[in-house]
Amino acid sequence: MQRRTSLLSAFAALMVGVNLCVTVWAATPAYSSENPHTQELALPQAAQNSSQNSPSSSISKPQVFTASTKNVSAAQPAKPRAAAVVGNSLSIPSIGFQSSIIEVGVTATNNIDVPSSLQVGHWIGSARPGVDGAAFLDGHVDGVFAKLHSVREGQIISVNYGGQTFKYRVVHTETVPLVDIDMGKALSVYGDGSQGLNLMTCAGTYVATQGTYDHRLVVYAVRVS
Numbered sequence: 001m002q003r004r005t006s007l008l009s010a011f012a013a014l015m016v017g018v019n020l021c022v023t024v025w026a027a028t029p030a031y032s033s034e035n036p037h038t039q040e041l042a043l044p045q046a047a048q049n050s051s052q053n054s055p056s057s058s059i060s061k062p063q064v065f066t067a068s069t070k071n072v073s074a075a076q077p078a079k080p081r082a083a084a085v086v087g088n089s090l091s092i093p094s095i096g097f098q099s100s101i102i103e104v105g106v107t108a109t110n111n112i113d114v115p116s117s118l119q120v121g122h123w124i125g126s127a128r129p130g131v132d133g134a135a136f137l138d139g140h141v142d143g144v145f146a147k148l149h150s151v152r153e154g155q156i157i158s159v160n161y162g163g164q165t166f167k168y169r170v171v172h173t174e175t176v177p178l179v180d181i182d183m184g185k186a187l188s189v190y191g192d193g194s195q196g197l198n199l200m201t202c203a204g205t206y207v208a209t210q211g212t213y214d215h216r217l218v219v220y221a222v223r224v225s
Contacts, residue, residue: 087100087101087160088100088101088102088122088159088160088161088162089101089159089160090120090137090157090158090159090160091157091158091159091160092151092155092156092157092158093156093158094150094151094152094155094156095147095148095150095151095155096147097147097148099118099119099120099139099144100119100120101119101120101121101122101137101159101161102115102119102120102121102122103121103122103124104121104122104123104124104138105123105124105125106123106125112125112136112138114138114139114140115139115140115144116140117143117144118143118144119139119144120137120138120139120144120145120199121137121138121139122135122136122137122161123136123137123138126187127195127196128161128162129159129161129162129166129197130161130162130164130166130195130223131195132194132195133189133195133196134187134188134189134190134195134196134197134198135159135196135197135198136186136187136198136200137197137198137199137200138199138200138201139199139201140201140202141201141202141203141213141217142202145199145201148199148201148217148219149203149217151170151173151199151219152170152173153170153171153172153173154169154170155169155170156168156169156170156224157169157170157197157199157221159197166197166223166225167223167224167225168196168197168221168222168223168224169221169222169224170219170220170221171190171191171193171220171221171222172190172191172219172220173217173218173219173220174217174218174220175203175204175215175216175217175218176215176216176218177204177214177215178204178212178213178214178215178216181216186198186200186218189222190220190221190222191220191222193222193223194223195222195223196220196221196222196223197220197221197222197223198218198219198220198221199218199219199221200216200217200218200219201216201217202215202216202217203215203216203217
């Protein structure tokens, strides 16, 4: 009888452990590009008046924005899907990174869009690589830009765009609280350079009540060749 009681106690303890695991798993946020939590980066007011989610006609007129804003919302975590690197692409050899680049516009609420797959987005309201101004690229930290936090100053970023290759040197990286994001700065060339490449993704801790991360990582680079 004592052995049977011990077995029943062990079985009851096991079931409690299983229930706890199930509870923890069920409480973990489920991310899906088909069921977005949030949208991406709010544009400066100057950009909202001129930016359209339109085809390549907008790309031919690069703009540099100096206005600033703190009205920023964040990217939803991506649902990873394989993407072939063809056409325009971004490469960061120091971290073993390479991805295709696609053009993105703005959402219905004037937020910069983000690709939902394993691709980098080039906002068509920013400069094209190879011309004056800052080209702005974004991507999901839970997807294509999972390794972006490993980039360091002095490293080289290569962009293949429009059949040409452009190289940029990283000159500054910063992780900024979400409430302090200056999109005017993020859309401008860093320092005294005339051509820049700025990369942005989420950082910090995911805040379930806000549906986003509490920081942003911005990598600033200037063209060297």
